[in-house]
Amino acid sequence: MSVRIADEAARVFADPSAYADEARLHAAMTHLRANAPVSWVEVPGYNPFWAITKHADIMAVERDNLVFTNSPRPVLTTAEGDAQHEAMGISTLIHLDDPQHRKVRAIGADWFRPKAMRALKVRVDELAKTFVDQMYERGGECDFVQEVAVNFPLYVIMSLLGIPESDFQRMLTYTQELFGNDDAELQRGESMEERGLALFDMFTYFNExxxxxxxxxxxxxxxxxxxxxIDGAPLSDIDTVSYYLIVATAGHDTTSATISGGLQALIENPDQLQRLQQNPGLMPLAVEEMIRWVTPVKEFMRTAQQDAEVRGVKIAAGESVLLSYPSGNRDEDVFTDPFRFDVGRDPNKHVAFGYGVHFCLGAALARMEINSFFTELLPRLKSVELAGRPEHIATIFVGGLKHLPIRYSLTR
Structure with a gap:
């Protein structure tokens, strides 16, 4: 018989403030990887779950998508949130399992294939230049997150969707409210009903x-x-809006978090900044390292459809597991010196985009955007430093920096 281990450190995964304190978060995850890699978590206000913190176990669960399904609990939220999402009938790609997932994913797949990415690259490069030019015009100081990083990928994904530019700011607000609903600065309101209004407003917009x-x-x-x-029938209204929702939000917020966190890492590791400026050929590897370093998607959940086992721990049918991607991406068994930011890291088998059938649909676009932005910025960047304290979003799902005050010098 296996013993159900419930390590107190695993409660960090249900604490939004922990993700705004990276030292505390990583200390807890490092402890868990060493002492309780599969830990039972019970926190008031949440349905219980298992926390999975080792890279190999995350990969194994993702690979076994028939036993560990996305439905009915694809992300960690409160018990009240679980009930609300079930009542609303939200059905995005992250909520679906095969065979329906495969059919619905195919709707957008062609828009993110290499041929489509090559066609889009001209527009992405133009936007990268536009936003770096705006940095130059600001005169050498800005909040990089709010003035640059949130806008560049927003313009890319909204352009791909065909949303008019006059509505971009509205979509940015909705996205920040959705993913920042645990952050006092970004949330719509304090109650679950108030926070749900951002989702309702987004649904109303996309219905139109x-x-x-x-x-x-x-x-x-x-x-x-x-x-x-799908199978000859149009998508229902809720399924159609759900598709927009995942593309518009996940296609924007994750990339902006990586660009912001990537720049912070370069500022705090000037040797790596100089190395990348002197050897631009490292950019593809540097992009992967930024993605690993930031890991903007903090977790996804899976639910066992039958009795299963992870690292010798029995998982009963009906129990949920949380896959901690930031922990997997700092796993000492996979990454040499995992807490070192290395723009030339190779290999870099990070799990920031997930794995298996649910591998991120927009991964190629995210990589291209990050590459285009830093390819435009770094040759023009003469100096850069922090001009204040970086601040992270309080979240348990998607997020990164919400403020990055910087002082810099750029060439025209």
Whole structure:
């Protein structure tokens, strides 16, 4: 018989403030990897779950997608949040399992394949130049997150969807409220009902987009989603809006977090900044290291459909597991000196995009955006330093820096 280990350190995963304190978070995860890599977690206000912290175990659970399914609990939220999401019937890609997941994923897949990425690269490079130019025009000081990093990927993903530029700021607000609903600065309100209004407003907006694209189709991803058919039938309104929701939010916030955290890492590791500036050919490896370092998606959940076992620990049918991606990406068994930021790290088998059938649909776009931005910025960057204290979002799902005050000098 295996013993159910409940290490107190694992309670950190249900504490949004822990993700705003990286030293505390990583200390807890390092302890868990060494002492309780599969730990039972019971926290008031949350349905219980197992915390999985080792890279190999995360990969094994992701690989076994028939035993460990996304439904009915794809992300960690409060018990009240679990009930609310079930009542609303939200059905994004992260909520679905095969065979339905495979069919729905195919709707957007062509928009993120290499051919499509090559066609989009010109626009991404133009936007990267635009936002670096804006940094130059600001005169050498800015809050890099709020003035640059949140806007660049927002413009990319909204352009891909075909959303008018006049609505970009509204979508940014909705996204920050959704992913920042545990952060006092970003959340819509204090109650679950108030926080749910951001999701309701987003649904209302995308219902209008659906109606417009069905009445008058256009050559953009929004039109492809609105007019998609599964097994000969159109998507329901809730499924259509759910698709927009995952593309618009995950396609923006994760990339902005990586760009912000990547710049902070370069500032705090000037030898790596100089190394990358002197050897631009390292950029693809540097991009992967930034993604590993930041790991903007903090967790996904899986639920056992039958009795299973992870690292010798019995997981009963119906029990949920939390896959801690930041912990997997600091696993000492996989990464040499995992707490060292290394722009030339190779190999770099990070799990920041997930693994298996649920591997991130937009991974190629995210890599391209990060690459384009730093390829534009670094040759023009003469100096850069922190101009204040960086601040992280309080979250348990997606996030990174919310403020990064910097002082810099750029060439025109």
């Amino acid at each position: 987009i659906t109606a417009a694209r069905r009445a008058r189709p256009t050559e953009d991803l929004a039109s492809a989603i609105a007019n998609a058919r």
